[in-house]
Amino acid sequence: xxxxxxxxxxxxxxxxxxxxxxxxxxxxxxxxxxxxxxxxxxxxxxxxxxxxxxxxxxxxxxxxxxxxxxxxxxxxxxxxxxxxxxxxxxxxxxxxxxxxxxxxxxxxxxxxxxxxxxxxxxxxxxxxxxxxxxxxxxxxxxxxxxxxxxxxxxxxxxxxxxxxxxxxxxxxxxxxxxxxxxxxxxxxxxxxxxxxxxxxxxxxxxxxxxxxxxxxxxxxxxxxxxxxxxxxxxxxxxxxxxxxxxxxxxxxxxxxxxxxxxxxxxxxxxxxxxxxxxxxxxxxxxxxxxxxxxxxxxxxxxxxxxxxxxxxxxxxxxxxxxxxxxxxxxxxxxxxxxxxxxxxxxxxxxxxxx
Ligand code: SAH
Numbered sequence: 001x002x003x004x005x006x007x008x009x010x011x012x013x014x015x016x017x018x019x020x021x022x023x024x025x026x027x028x029x030x031x032x033x034x035x036x037x038x039x040x041x042x043x044x045x046x047x048x049x050x051x052x053x054x055x056x057x058x059x060x061x062x063x064x065x066x067x068x069x070x071x072x073x074x075x076x077x078x079x080x081x082x083x084x085x086x087x088x089x090x091x092x093x094x095x096x097x098x099x100x101x102x103x104x105x106x107x108x109x110x111x112x113x114x115x116x117x118x119x120x121x122x123x124x125x126x127x128x129x130x131x132x133x134x135x136x137x138x139x140x141x142x143x144x145x146x147x148x149x150x151x152x153x154x155x156x157x158x159x160x161x162x163x164x165x166x167x168x169x170x171x172x173x174x175x176x177x178x179x180x181x182x183x184x185x186x187x188x189x190x191x192x193x194x195x196x197x198x199x200x201x202x203x204x205x206x207x208x209x210x211x212x213x214x215x216x217x218x219x220x221x222x223x224x225x226x227x228x229x230x231x232x233x234x235x236x237x238x239x240x241x242x243x244x245x246x247x248x249x250x251x252x253x254x255x256x257x258x259x260x261x262x263x264x265x266x267x268x269x270x271x272x273x274x275x276x277x278x279x280x281x282x283x284x285x286x287x288x289x290x291x292x293x294x295x296x297x298x299x300x301x302x303x304x305x306x307x308x309x310x311x312x313x314x315x316x317x318x319x320x321x322x323x324x325x326x327x328x329x330x331x332x333x334x335x336x337x338x339x340x341x342x343x344x345x346x347x348x349x350x351x352x353x354x
Contacts, residue, residue: 008183011179012188037190044059067092068085072154080155094114098110098111115162117167121134121168125235126235127304139173147166169201171204199220199221209254217260218260220262227285231278264282264291264293283320297330
């Protein structure tokens with residue numbers, strides 16, 4: 001089957017151009033965006049204020065299928081993980097996190113959604129479940145935004161904060177990411193403020209610089225997980241391409257373009273990156289770019305040998321940062337009991353069905 005574009009992958013500008021080509025008046029774009037993002041219809045036939053002939057043309061050129069929720073797993077603290085099936089039978093996941101503490105500088109006590117940007121991931125971080133399965137394909141802008149629509153429908157309320165921390169490397173799917181950002185933030189789209197959107201990356205330097213030049217004030221989180229090249233390269237192959245110094249130079253560039261503070265994510269893995277010397281170096285690096293640090297005790301992944309350090313050790317690591325004047329949180333993770341860490345639910349689904 002030829003790849004027919006999904007209507008929910010098109011930005012307002014693309015609609016305008018496409019309607020111009022069809023000889024349709026400009027207000028048709030506004031009408032169709034309203035059906036897609038405000039009224040949230042599931043078929044072109046429901047767009048009752050469009051002439052029948054235009055609906056037929058749209059049906060020839062576009063489709064409007066949406067992913068389906070195949071499993072919604074809740075947990076004691078009501079973090080909910082949704083497993084979604086895409087139209088080609090692939091799976092991705094997203095996680096709804098209510099009353100999230102202010103991890104990325106956004107307001108607390110609201111509903112946060114963690115979304116995926118790719119099926120699988122090509123970056124092969126050694127501790128991560130997504131890396132185990134390798135890369136399958138990029139998500140389209142419509143598949144990225146569909147996660148928000150489905151989560152809001154399930155929750156019965158709007159999502160306030162969005163973090164790109166599900167499966168995949170968002171900056172390796174930049175064209176879809178940029179369109180998704182447009183659809184998510186624009187008033188005709190989902191109209192979520194750019195400040196409530198955090199992109200998380202394993203550290204793709206050229207794309208960080210490109211995103212820094214983007215006009216919207218989106219937030220950026222870096223999966224650092226090692227304060228020196230020696231430690232980081234052991235667990236993140238991407239560090240062999242762009243080392244820690246080069247990464248921080250890109251982050252300084254980011255700071256020169258954006259108002260919001262950066263966040264450094266640091267998973268604590270026993271005996272791998274939790275030496276207190278790493279905390280001292282991390283403190284210096286964070287201070288140099290005025291970043292805050294989120295410490296996350298490692299979530300164990302079936303089939304991987306890694307473990308989390310003791311809580312006392314995690315606190316000692318955090319205290320070194322705090323005593324150096326860094327804003328550091330130790331995230332005793334919500335959703336640990338439902339495999340909410342990156343990629344784990346999909347891994348289970350795919351290995352079960354083999
Ligand atoms: N590729 C992007 C976004 C997806 S990963 C990135 O690297 O930032 C989202 C976050 O979950 C990353 O910080 C990642 O390092 C972390 N993560 C992956 N596996 C984990 C695990 N087992 N326990 C805790 N955090 C994990």
